[in-house]
Amino acid sequence: MIQVQNLSYSYPGTEKQVLKNISFEINEGEVFGFLGPSGAGKSTTQKVLNGLLKGFGGTVLINGTDLSEMKRSFYEKIGVAFEFPNLYLKLTALENLQLFASFFKSETRDPEELLKMVQLEGDRDTRVEAFSKGMKMRLSFIRALLNRPELLFLDEPTAGLDPGNARIMKDIILDLQQQGVTIFLTTHHMDDAGELCKRLAFMVEGKLPVIDSTQDLRLKHGKKTVRVEYKENGLACAEEFPIDQLASNPAFSDILNKQEILTIHTQEASLEDIFIKVTGQQLKQ
Amino acid sequence: MNWRAIPYDYKMLKGDPMLILSLMVPFILWALMQFLFPFLDAMVLDRWTVDISPYYRQAGTFFLMLIPMMMGMVYGFIMLDERDGGIITAISVTPTGKSGYLKLRMGIPMFLSFIFIILYQLLLGLTGTLGILQVIVISLLISSQSLILLLVLGAFADNKVMGMAISKGFGILIMGPLLDFALPSPYNWIGAYSPLFWASRSLLAETHITFWLHASITFLFHLFLIWILFRKFTARSD
CATH class of the missing domain: 3.10.20 (Ubiquitin-like (UB roll))
Known part of the structure; x- marks a missing residue:
């Protein structure tokens, strides 16, 4: 589904390379994770792959098409949940979802059904400014599912969530994987990575020293x-x-x-x- | 244009003090011209025997230029608010994208400016010898001034604090027509750097030819600025 060859990136106006010639592949229907400390380049990689950052070096192919030649309709089947929830604070949870649904041409999911999935149905008419960080994270997460994405980018999906809500999110991610959704997630929580990802890449200072299946990693390095x-x-x-x-x-x-x-x-x-x-x-x- | 998003825009802005202020500015400007100008006219005539009534259209035109500027600034700050909240980034990864978002954001101040400008001109009788078509054309051109301010904020300000600093420089635009009114020829041409200089000249034109000439220059000037700023805005990584 995604092929990345020698990807490099420096933020405009800086010399320092944040991504240093990294290469990896993500297969269709798999949950692929980037595990690494903060500042390693995980979010930057996602931002390049979802088209937010331009001017990168190397090649990125998504479904065989070069990312730099991708049309806007590419986003009809892409879902992105950011590390920090970016929502309209003055709108209610339901209005946030309805408004974002209007940004897609394709048919979108019923917002009420999505709210139910993360147990926010009782807060559907509450303005988001009154939400806790965990509630905002959950709302931001389901917003990424509005358009039934085939490829989902999740940046630290369980950050700031209590164990109960983190469990709900992880179950949804596993369920999406069962449905064949390709998921690229970044995390610095080893438990999440171990539980959710079929394959993992370790990211350190813009490089990927290890890419392997989670199972093989454990077996190779375990007693x-x-x-x-x-x-x-x-x-x-x-x-x-x-x-x-x-x-x-x-x-x-x-x-x-x-x-x-x-x-x-x-x-x-x-x-x-x-x-x-x-x-x-x-x-x- | 994503028409489905407009009702949510209204819900977001409902009760917003900035929006209320922006909607009041045209009425305040109209009241100044309607009530304060005749009062000043009478006072100046009485005290210094100077008749300022021939400058009525010039004063009205000057205030008129403030309407799109205010609309552009208010909606520019709403946009910076959305940038601070990461909303623009979130929309960037939808099919609507940043350019679709921007079209929506540009549409409202342009529309409001147009309505207010038409009403302001008609109520104050500023149209002079201009025909309906000319009034519509010049009103559209002056309304598009709001887009320039909105786009300057969107393209160059990373946040509201930077936006405040940049908006202080907007006064330089309004200086254009002021220099034209205040300085004798040929020094009045110093104001030609501002697109408002050309817009105000169209509005005050005595003949059809001078109207269309100045309106065309205003159109090209605005088109050039909007194109450059739109590209600059969409090229930003947020």
């Missing part, structure tokens, strides 16, 4: 062991066993048969561990 926590004579104990030949490992079988098992976990590395290991940088900046 191939199983950790068993159990109780023996009333005391909590733990042991690790190699995954290879685990079924025929007598010590493992012995614990399973004789002890009270508390937990059993494979020892995949967390994305944060992998990020630090690969990039040498902390994720939470």
Whole structure:
């Protein structure tokens, strides 16, 4: 769906390259994530790809068409939710959606149905200036879904949300992926990235040192062991066993048969561990 | 033009003190000309035996120029408000885009200016020997002045604070017709840098030829400025 070759970008009037010859692909129907600390260039990449920033170097193809030759109708099937909610504060939630629906030629979704999805139906007639940041984030998110986008750009979609509302948003994202929507999201939350993204790219100082599937990253960088926590004579104990030949490992079988098992976990590395290991940088900046 | 967006525009602006002020300015200017000018005329004649009544049309034309300027400034600031809130960015990633948004934003001050200018001229009897077509043409041209101010703010101001600084420079535009009225020939031509200079000359033209000549220059001058500023605005990354 998206092919990016040697993309570079510097903001006008500055020498510093924010994006340094990055290349990646996003396949149709996948959730692809950029994971990296603040200021790494994640949002800039999204802004280039959704056409907000011009004057970039390299090639960006979307559905085989060069981004620089894209017509305005390109936006009929694009959805963008920004990191900071940008809404008409003097309009109600419903009016915000209705007004933005008027900017599309194609048929748009029922705003009330969208409000219901993020539990804002009770606030449909409230002016947005009275909304909390979390409510604005949710409204801004569903606004991006008005035109039934085939390609969705999400910039830090769970930023500023409480765990309950973050869960709602993540469920919607997973549901959209099931429906075949291609999603490009940026985040610095490793849990979100791990849960939502099929493939990930680590971004550090405008470069992409790692692009891989989330599963493979965990397997490659994790220990191939199983950790068993159990109780023996009333005391909590733990042991690790190699995954290879685990079924025929007598010590493992012995614990399973004789002890009270508390937990059993494979020892995949967390994305944060992998990020630090690969990039040498902390994720939470 | 996205007509469906207009009712929401009204909802957003309802109760906005800036809008109320902008709608009152033409009435204040009309009241100044209708009541203050005759009073001043009588007072000056009585005290200094100077008759200022021949300058009635010039004074009226000068005030008339303030109507589109005020409309352009008010809607320019509304636009800067939207820029501060990231609204323009959000519209940029819809099929309407920044240019579609701008057309909508330009339409309202242009329309309001046109209505107010026509009413102002008719109520104060400023049209002189101009025919209906000429009144409509010159009113449209003067209304388009609002677009220049709106676009200057949109193209050069990053936020409202910058907008305030830039709007202080707008006085230089209104100096154009003032210099034309105040200075003797050929020094009055110093004011020709301002498109208002040409617009006011059309309005005060004594003959059809001079009217159309000055109106044509005003048209080309405005077209050039609007084109440059529109491009500058749409090229911005927000």
